[in-house]
Amino acid sequence: MKAGHRSGCPINLTLEMIGDRWSLIVIRDVMFGNRRHFRELRRGSEEKIASNILADRLKRLVQLDLLSRRDDPSHAQKAIYSLTESSIQLVPVFAQLGAWGRRHTPVSRELSIRARLLEEGGPAMWKDFMAELRAIHLGAPQPARSVFGELQSAYLREVARGARAAGTRR
Amino acid sequence: MKAGHRSGCPINLTLEMIGDRWSLIVIRDVMFGNRRHFRELRRGSEEKIASNILADRLKRLVQLDLLSRRDDPSHAQKAIYSLTESSIQLVPVFAQLGAWGRRHTPVSRELSIRARLLEEGGPAMWKDFMAELRAIHLGAPQPARSVFGELQSAYLREVARGARAAGTRR
DNA sequence: CAGACCAGTTTCAATCTGCAACCGGTTGAG
């Protein structure tokens, strides 16, 4: 146990790593939104993270081995952020946090569809999703099932449904 | 969706409630340590929370309906904090956070035994634990199995093992 | 009635947060 830790409790040590208001948001956007560049993470996120906070968190998450950073071969000053095995193993944590949030917070329909599918899919789906993330981020062989695709198309379907409803309302 | 939220994403909304360095620590101590009073939470916790922070978090968690507070009939100025149904449903979240922490952080042996048992016990054990917590905190009928007892005695066994080892070392 | 115990509160310095403006370098279109 390295000095500077408050205790050797697994919950505490985990919170020391990801127990703040932004770290998991950043990892979520890389994981579920496949946002890999600084600008994508900044513009794309619903929560409008400030650039200095994002820069700080990216640096920190790379240090903690929850993200890795490499140069984009297609563009000299573009950086690509990827998940690591450690952050891929956060999938069950995200699933449980999402499941809890869906029951106990005022979630929006479009943004909670992924949490719902992940909850209904259970550990088997999480495992398939993790295998796919290893393919996307770590260069592992592509698995047969694309959970990412399932989640993404369900999300887009919900967004379309919302837009249609908004249209009829006018 | 109430104003003031950054977004309607379940992950984000959950983090807005419990995504800080102390809230889950406090709930953990009530849940796994059965610490119900201010002084117990303050003295007992490994992480030595400051009294003003603890007071602030308790107030906030009560507002968020993650804890409830009532007077202790045996002592006019003693307050008893209890889990609510919402926080009892955080059991799977704690289980996953603990499981992740055990793999990816430098946990201590004694403090990680509970996380290990909870991980090995799986969802069936979580369910039994939640039933027991409802008995302890919400006055539900006492279930047959005491997961709390299993966790506690395993922890004490580990502490004793550590003390014995320290003794022989001298 | 003294001393321990109770749940906090106060004070203050240090750190962290988040907004807005800015930076130098890179790229692609004309």
Added chain:
DNA sequence: CTCAACCGGTTGCAGATTGAAACTGGTCTG
């Protein structure tokens, strides 16, 4: 070649949050 858009950040600053330490007003016990 020029220029505008884009790249991943950095800087400056005000306000909020954190955390250590001392303290408060009240209650219970011997």
